Amino acid sequence: MLSAAAMPDFPITLSASTGAAGQRLDQYLATQLSEVSRARLQQLIAKGEVLVNSATAKASLRLRGDEQIVVTGPPHAPPLRAIPEEIALDIVYEDDDLAIVNKPAGMMVHAGAGATEDARNRGTLVNALLHHFQKLSAVGGELRPGIVHRLDRATSGLMVVAKNDEAHRRLAKQFSGREVHKTYLALVHGWPKQDKGTIQTAISRHSQKRTRMTTRGFGGRDAVTHFVVKKKIDSPYGKFALIEVKIETGRTHQIRVHMSSLGHPVVGDALYGAPGELKSQSNKRRAPGMPAILSLERNFLHSAALELEHPRTKKALRFERALPKELESLLESLGKAP
Numbered sequence: 001m002l003s004a005a006a007m008p009d010f011p012i013t014l015s016a017s018t019g020a021a022g023q024r025l026d027q028y029l030a031t032q033l034s035e036v037s038r039a040r041l042q043q044l045i046a047k048g049e050v051l052v053n054s055a056t057a058k059a060s061l062r063l064r065g066d067e068q069i070v071v072t073g074p075p076h077a078p079p080l081r082a083i084p085e086e087i088a089l090d091i092v093y094e095d096d097d098l099a100i101v102n103k104p105a106g107m108m109v110h111a112g113a114g115a116t117e118d119a120r121n122r123g124t125l126v127n128a129l130l131h132h133f134q135k136l137s138a139v140g141g142e143l144r145p146g147i148v149h150r151l152d153r154a155t156s157g158l159m160v161v162a163k164n165d166e167a168h169r170r171l172a173k174q175f176s177g178r179e180v181h182k183t184y185l186a187l188v189h190g191w192p193k194q195d196k197g198t199i200q201t202a203i204s205r206h207s208q209k210r211t212r213m214t215t216r217g218f219g220g221r222d223a224v225t226h227f228v229v230k231k232k233i234d235s236p237y238g239k240f241a242l243i244e245v246k247i248e249t250g251r252t253h254q255i256r257v258h259m260s261s262l263g264h265p266v267v268g269d270a271l272y273g274a275p276g277e278l279k280s281q282s283n284k285r286r287a288p289g290m291p292a293i294l295s296l297e298r299n300f301l302h303s304a305a306l307e308l309e310h311p312r313t314k315k316a317l318r319f320e321r322a323l324p325k326e327l328e329s330l331l332e333s334l335g336k337a338p
Contacts, residue, residue, distance in 0.1 A: 010073025021065035085127035105298040137168035157303025170311035183305035224248035
């Protein structure tokens with residue numbers, strides 16, 4: 001076995017002995033190249049960078065014990081970096097230090113750390129930003145240039161982007177100091193008991209369902225959410241409340257988790273208990289032409305207003321964006337009287 005200290009430069013050649021007979025190719029390589037991860041070895045095999053007797057092979061190949069195996073490498077994947085991509089952007093404001101963009105629902109802010117340079121790193125907000133602005137702050141790393149804060153994929157609305165490192169640091173300080181004020185609009189199932197309230201419950205990652213957050217775990221981070229009911233809707237599809245939400249903290253899925261914890265999940269948010277479809281109730285008449293089922297391919301959550309201090313001039317900035325058409329359309333449908 002080759003240790004980390006003895007790791008030679010790639011490509012390397014290995015000669016399988018009779019003791020390797022019956023082993024899978026990827027298992028054999030894992031025992032010989034301890035410095036290279038199993039996932040990376042499987043990636044090299046899939047890309048045809050591992051040759052068995054001068055031919056490409058599958059990871060599941062069973063060795064006979066007399067093969068010559070050449071690994072062309074490199075042993076470690078090159079660091080991932082976002083690439084520019086021509087994607088339309090709604091740019092609300094721009095100067096030399098920052099930009100305010102209105103992110104559509106369905107767009108990821110950036111690729112995850114486990115992404116590759118294929119389609120999983122395409123179509124993100126970062127890809128679009130790099131195409132439009134060319135240069136962004138590098139504080140967040142090569143996968144997240146310019147990104148000071150995030151919105152969930154299924155959430156639309158306003159975000160601030162840093163164009164240089166100094167602006168990034170100053171904006172990040174505002175966020176950590178709770179000096180940035182964000183206002184969201186959300187439609188939730190049911191009517192909250194109070195027309196306004198504050199939810200102050202810690203949020204942690206769910207112990208079994210790792211894609212979810214919860215207010216019932218241990219060791220969570222403090223989270224504060226304020227809400228005001230702007231409109232109550234009693235429709236053939238059930239009762240709903242349009243609420244204005246302001247958050248003091250920016251925890252993952254914060255609004256979604258907090259509203260669900262009250263029994264009022266955000267419409268469209270199946271991850272936190274909302275039904276996938278809005279079905280007409282049998283005891284209520286629908287307006288003429290209204291379907292029996294309404295659906296929304298996203299969460300009814302929109303970052304509607306953003307207030308912050310300009311990182312260079314210290315000027316107070318405020319930006320607003322109305323609900324996108326699909327959310328306005330759903331509101332209109334729910335509000336139609338029979």
